[in-house]
Amino acid sequence: MSLRTRETIKLKLKINGEDNCFAILPGDRLSTVLRREGYLSVKTGCYTGDCGTCTVLLDGQPIVSCLMLAAQAQGSSLTTVEALAQGSELHLLQKAFLDEGAVQCGFCTPGMLLSALALLRRVPHPSEEQVREAFSGNLCRCTGYERPVRAVLKAAAATEESSK
Amino acid sequence: MSNSGEQQFRVVGRNLWRVDGRQLVTGAPAFSDDYPQRGMLIGKLLGSPHAHARIRAIDTSRAQDLPGVHAVLTYKDVPKARGPIGRRTDLFNRVPYTRAGQDYPEPSPWDYFLLDDKMRHIGDRVAAVAAESEEVADQALKLIQVDYEVLPAVFTPEEALKTGAPVIHNEPDVIYVKDPQRNVCSGVDVQVRDVQAGFAQAELVLEHSYYSQRVQHAQMELHTAISYFDEHERLVVICSTQVPFHLRRQLARALGLSIGRIRVIKPRIGGGFGGKQEMVIEDICAALTVATHRPVRLELSRFEDLTAARSRHPMRIRVKTGLKRDGTLIANEMIALVDAGAYGSHSPTVPTNTGNKNLPRYRCPNVHYQFEAVYTNLPVSGAMRGYGTPQGSFALECQMDEAAEAIGMDPVEFRLKTTVRSGDLDELSPRIYEVGSSDSAEIEGWPIASCGLQECLQRGAEASGWSEKRQAYAAYNADKPLIRKGIGMACLSQGSGVAGIDQANATIKLNEDGSVILFIGAADIGTGGDTVIAQIVAEVLGLDLEEVIVYAADTDLVPFDSGAYASSTTYVSGNAALNAANRVKADILKIAAELLEVAQAELRLADHQVIAAQADKRLSLQEVTMHATYVLKEQIEHTASFVSPVSPPPFAAQFADIEVDSETGQIRVVEFVTAVDAGTIVNPPLAIGQVEGGVAMGLGQALIEELVFDERGRPLNKGLIDYKIFKATQMPKFKTILVETYEPTGPFGVKAIAEIPIDGPAPAVANALKHAIGTRVFELPLTPERVLRALDKM
Helix, strand or coil: CCCCCCCCEEEEEEECCEEEEEEECCCCEHHHHHHHCCCCCCCCCCCCCCCCCCEEEECCEEEEHHHCEHHHHCCCEEECHHHCCECCECCHHHHHHHHCCCCCCCCCHHHHHHHHHHHHHHCCCCCHHHHHHHCCCCCCCCCCCHHHHHHHHHHHHHHHHHHC | CCCCCCCCCCCCCCCCCCCCHHHHHCCCCCEHHHCCCCCCEEEEEEECCCCCEEEEEEECHHHHHCCCEEEEECHHHCCECCCCECCECCCCCECCECCECCCCCCCCCECECCCCCEECCCCCEEEEEEECCHHHHHHHHHHCEEEEEECCCCCCHHHHHCCCCCCCCCCCCCECCCEHHHCEEEEEEEEECCHHHHHHHCCEEEEEEEEECCCCCCCCCCCEEEEEECCCCCEEEEECCCCHHHHHHHHHHHHCCCHHHEEEECCECCCCCCCCCECCCHHHHHHHHHHHCCCEEEECCHHHHHHHCCECCCEEEEEEEEECCCCCEEEEEEEEEEEEECCCCCCCCHHHHHHHCCHHHECCCEEEEEEEEEECCCCCECCCCCCCHHHHHHHHHHHHHHHHHHCCCCHHHHHHHHECCCCCEECHHHHHHCCCCCCCCCCCCEECCCCCHHHHHHHHHHHHCHHHHHHHHHHHHCCCCCEEEEEEEEEEECCCCCCCCCEEEEEEEECCCCCEEEEECCCCCCCCHHHHHHHHHHHHHCCCHHHEEEEECECCCCCCECCCCCCCHHHHHHHHHHHHHHHHHHHHHHHHHHHHCCCHHHEEEECCEEEECCCCEEEEHHHHHHHHHHCCCCCCEEEEEEECCCCCCCEEEEEEEEEEECCCCCEEEEEEEEEEECECCCCHHHHHHHHHHHHHHHHHHHHCCCCCECCCCCECCCCCCCCCCCCHHHCCEEEEEECCCCCCCCHHHECCCCCHHHCCHHHHHHHHHHHHHCCCCCECCCCHHHHHHHCCCC
16 A cells, blocks of 8 residues: 555665665656655646646656656656755746746746756757747746746846856 | 826835745745645545436445545535524535635525535546545545436536426525526626617617637646644645635535634645635545544546636627717627536626626616526536636627727727726626616716726737738738738726725734734735735835745634635735734834934834934834834734725736638737736736736637537546647747826725736637638637638638
8 A cells, every 4th residue: 555565666866966765666656756755846737747847857858757657767867946056046047037027826837947957958048939849848827938938048148148 | 197206116116036936946845735744645536427417326335445445435424514504494414515715605606515415517526535545545436336317417508597407406405596496506687777778879789699618727736635633633724725714614614613623724826717716625635634533635636627626607698789880889788698517606706797897898878787607517617817707808899899890990999989097987896796786876886096998008009010910911811811910909907806895914023123924814826916915015114025024824823814816915915914014114103203202203114214304313123123122022013904895997908919821720829919007016027927827828718728528518628638728839929018007095006917917818819810801700719610610611
């Protein structure tokens, strides 16, 4: 029934740079395990891969963690939003989201931040179209996407500034 | 009247980070499901497979015997009533209630039971299970044996009204239902003067019927609740609600507990849009805790959330308009047939708004509004952003375009001529709210104090390139090209809270460093309500936003508030906070006056200081508060209240620039302009976000969203894969213009903004479609199929 009474698998993986080892059930979704282990930035809004609120980076690539069995993440390296801020210093993307009013209810925000992070690592100075394309797996019902898109463009511009 | 230059604000009107921003961008615990309890069980619901059925027999023994199952509840386990039920004193068996989160006594029918032996829509609650894991709970649901007597079902109001139609609420113990034997849930019939006389005087009379479909909130966070008994045997419910206090009261009723034994905690909410102005799952989740004495988590699946929670009322609205050839409106009549779904919920009030948030926008002496909301065996229609207004605005704004066209007048010019101005009266609303269905001529109208609609129309037309595009597209379309172009518009009005009913309270406690703790019952559901209310308090007390610490919506800690609905938060709850802040300020000034030995009237509070300008004396706020705490031995703390006798309407004009593929029927919205008068804007990015988000949701209603059912009432949208909402790649270019007016009854001049942006996209796009293809589509959504039919290509 529960982890205490069932045969479990040992899952070893890196999350936000730290080694972890969890006891999981064979049928556990990755999103379920992450939430159970306290990575609460990983949200769940559908369990069918449609909404993107459970987005995490798997070896740098955004994936929907509800559609992956936790066991399939054996040995991989994950990034969640918990990794973005350094202590109390927010990441540029996080600041830009707040500056631009890109956060309303905030439920889709972690997934959007990670999609944006993956994009900016791949394309440091994206076009608006590229930002929208990067968000195509993240549904948001509050913002109409305009402010999140602007926030990513602003963060990209700020990165450019700071690297000059 | 513009406010700029009259008052200089320090905090109000500024682009400041939301007070919950850091929490939300770091993924810190925030939402109901982020607060699991030790030993928590998983709750699940068994939904009815039939649209209309009675349980002949139900056997839960196999489910109950499954290891790990702690409770299986059916209608047999429903708590018995302890006293008289409403006005009825003869029924002491089970407790009828409404789950619609409204003030007491709710205007809604009490037609719901915690669990019942009759099923009224697919997905209606048959049984509830609490088990040690999701897996076991799912298995237990499969082991429940139900023998159903399947009853004939009805899926449209028209069918439900027919003589001999199956009666959906034929149980003897429902109350406050208008005419259960006819399936009529609720209705209103109000008239200002005499429309028939008006039609007789008119030079032109137009009559059309418009249909708005059933759409769903599709908020990202599913309905989620966690309930448990705390160490004092009090029932705690952490849940995704817009109405913590109404929920607490209704829970007490449903479970037979006293209100004081229940604590409702509203954490951050992952989108509400009205869907959470309702006790969708909290009653049954808490019942499982009562049954097991264990913490229980209940989260709907997306399928349950889409198809068995709440959705927007489908409406067919007949609009009849009489006018003169110069554009003067003589009579406007709207008659709405409303699909209430299986339970009454918000059906008495939502369709009321359909009339009274739309018709008073026009200067028209004779007005008639009538609706009948009818039960069907479909999911429950409930509150949804706009609360009946979008259905009415679709009908009326399309009709006004038809009227303009009939007399050969430009649609914007027609609105400039016919819509209300500051100082006009809303004669319809008081007839609905104050006297029900009377058409008494002596009733005084509600004055419209601030109205920026003219400016919205002018600035919106300018920003959208209205005049040029209107002409250019007409010329361009004349050759019938593959891609047709159109520009259409609509003007809108909404309200700021429910007049005379919504109540808010705020408590402010002063810390000895001058910072404050603000306790509010207002329910921020993602709109930024906590932030704008804190900005109002910071403004009054001369503080920075960071110095206002907000505790919101834990019923044990904060004073009563009606909750987040009817665009009430900034106006109603903001006013309560303003009043409380003014009392705290008065205390501060009184103490400072004594310390500075100047008259209190000469003092002002600004920028962390109490300043006596003439005497050139000043004290820091901290000096005053330390003195109060440690010398005077006083805790400065105030609670203040606010109820508004009026509901000042915000106004807007919206413009859609579209392209239509005449071969596929596909509509693409290229640009969408909103000019909105919401009074003073407290936080511009948050306000603009409300507009853009509302427009996106409204475009979904205009173009792609609809819950559809098969001939047996089974939902065909299984999830977000086939209930599509727009993605980032599908958005038009947005232009948003904040037309600031000053609403004298609002805190610092504010009015509401949350709902109005959703009212215009459907009529603006429909009017643009007419401009593009020359034919009107009267039904939503404006699918390629409907467009092709309108083009005679299907």
